[in-house]
Amino acid sequence: MSDISVSAAPALTGRLADAARRRLARVPVPVLLSSAFLALLAFAVALPHAVTPYDPLLSEVAHAMQPPDATHWFGTDRIGRDVLARVVYGARYSLLIGLASMLVSLLIGLVIGLTAGLGRRVVDEAASRVFDVLSAFPPVLLSLFVVSFLGQGIINIAVAVGIAGIPKFGRVLRAQTLVVRRADYVTHAVIFGLSRRAVFWRHVLPNVLAAVPVIATIDVGSAIIAVAGLSFLGLGPQPPTPEWGVMLAEGRDVLRVAWWPSVFPGLAITLTVMAFTTIGKYLSRIYGVRTR
């Protein structure tokens, strides 16, 4: 008995490892790189002090405007703060505000989308017109609008960017709801005597939510850009907060003599957005194959 389990165990783990390797081998390299980059970012968000020994807010005027070298890998800015430390600590702001605004779009979009998809025609029409009006404005303009009502600040900017993203989620989820609502399996559940509530929780909602991971991942990327843009304009977190958009704005003043205070936060934004988009596109591809 014990003989069998001993001899079987390595074979089994070997097989599992094989399967895992095969599955990994099928994932395209850009997706792997993007995942690695996002993992790094997540680490920076959780434990920034483990990545860099410097304080992002501490200015050493004596070392101001130093180009990248062995001590300050990304150089220092106008008042002598370490750019690497600021980029690393900045991940916290940019990423969390991006995620928060995505959640705002998702929750409001989901509620309106479900109501539109399940409700009467009048409700559907009304909701669809709301989406039309929201998407008639360029997203940044709409966010500017909201911020000017709510005032500046981290939470307000997340809400502002989130509101601009509502139609994107709302439209997709409304369409998905309409499809699911008319699906044979929902009709079947009605024939089987499930109550409206049971049909909703067991069949409609899970199948509508199936579309969420894909759009959410892609949306986080664009939310991060929007947040950085608004911060650049001075509507988000205020200096000296090490937010990437704020850093870009600060770096702009010295761009003529020093490229590093602007290029590194800019690179951080670009790579983050690319990573989210790459993974989102990949998810949409495998998701499409699996459910249809």
Place this chain on the structure above:
Amino acid sequence: MSEITRASSPAAANGPARTLVDVAGLSIGFADVDAGRPLVRGVDLTIRAGECVALVGESGSGKSLTARSLIGLAGAHARVDAARFEIDGRAAAGFRERDWRAVRGGFAGLVMQDALVSLDPLRTVGREIGETLARHVKGQSRAQRVAAVHAVMRDVGIPEPERRAAQYAHELSGGLRQRALIASAIAASPALVIADEPTTALDVTVQAQVLAVLEARLRAGVGVLLISHDLAVVAGIADHVIVMHRGEVVDSGPTRSVLERPSHPYTRQLLAAQPGAHSRGHRLGSARLVERGDATEAGASTIVRERLPVRAHTGGDTVLRVQGIGKRYARGNAGADADAFVALDDVSFDVREGEVLGIVGESGSGKSTSANIVLGLLAPTAGSVEFLGGRWNGAGVNETARSARRPLMRYIPQDPLSAFDPRHAVRRLLADGLHAQRLAKPAVLERSVALLEQVGLDASYLDRFPASLSGGQRQRIAIARAIASKPALIVCDEPVSALDLYVQAQVLDLLCELQAQLGTALLFISHDLDVVQHISDRVLVLKDGRAVETGATAEVFASPQADYTKMLLRSAPALRATRQAA
């Protein structure tokens, strides 16, 4: 290209018929499928001018692949090997793409199953047919070509070809569309027509018309390769039948001898599993074909079947009473009644306890509309439905009012895959069926396993997902879900139409058996007259939303009263040989 000869006129075909296709030991495989193991193995096939050869087999048996290889369309990476591979007397093994292009359309025309996707939606039918002519018949003027198009459309029985030629595929009915597809295949007078399931999506009356068109080509000296999953369809037209099973030929020979004296167990099983009036009250899945004992008439055989269990109870109280239901759809904004589209008009029927009522009709006859009204999914514009003595629709009856009786009416769909939530495993699908009984978790599991066993599956299926099940297994799960609440009535909408014949036989057996045990009434909707004859006690014939005839199944089928029923029965293909033997 000019060396490709065209169909000789019938007068010239007096000598020994020209051999169009001569293939021996054909095997086809793909390097990337099944490790390069051939999907079709050892097929011998000969087609002569004026002869119809039928390839018969269930889905996946390799019949389409075989036929496509004859015109070089087996696929880009297909490996085609054969001991002899002669098309029109020339060794085709070394054919290059340009040689194949000359064969296609000029020597051989291909007719596919679905005319709607096979015809270009952006071009008129006339242009589509003219294209073959332009490619293969040189030196025609434009006017000549138009005249030729009209002539070939008339040949295949399309009325008013001048008007139809200017229409698009979606503007034509299914039958006309299929005929237009045949017209485009035969426009350049090919010597061989390959018809791949040409009638599968069609109603029986239209199917009869399309088969008549093919028969006319045969008389004109064209060779026909007919591919079908249905033995009955080919029985009437084919000279030679080849039965394929899992990539191999299991039976081959003149039609009469294959149908009367099949040599292979698979063919015998297929013939024995055919439903019909003669199989009522018997099992199909276990039916066997046996040689007659006296053997005076060489090889004549008969079918031996087991009896189904005796029904628990029949003909008691009325379960379902449908009175004068109708459904109209307003067209456009016209409030005028005359302008409405009538989907169903004044249809009445009863279903009694433990009884099977069959509803037959062609597409658009209102079968599914009736089912949806009975199920309470669609509100009729006229008439009423009573279920178990209580009102089931109309003013004041909503889903809440129906909810208490919901578990007593169940439904089995044609395509269970779309009726199953794709995110749910069998365990949860069955739990849905048991939902109304409000059982505790362990009890649900216990009942689920019991249900799976009742439909011939077992507990190992609990965690399977519907996408990983075969068609027959899915239908069994659908049946298990339906009987879970011990319903008084099950509405079955074409429950076996999508299944291969032998699987269909097994599912029908299961349905009949459970129906007999549980005493459930069935409302059995089907376009297949054989299946309806096999299963139903009474039958209702629908046409264009009206009931044309109703009565006991045996009487209606033996002596139909309405003209439409007579035509329907005439059009239905029949396995004449076995009918006589049975």
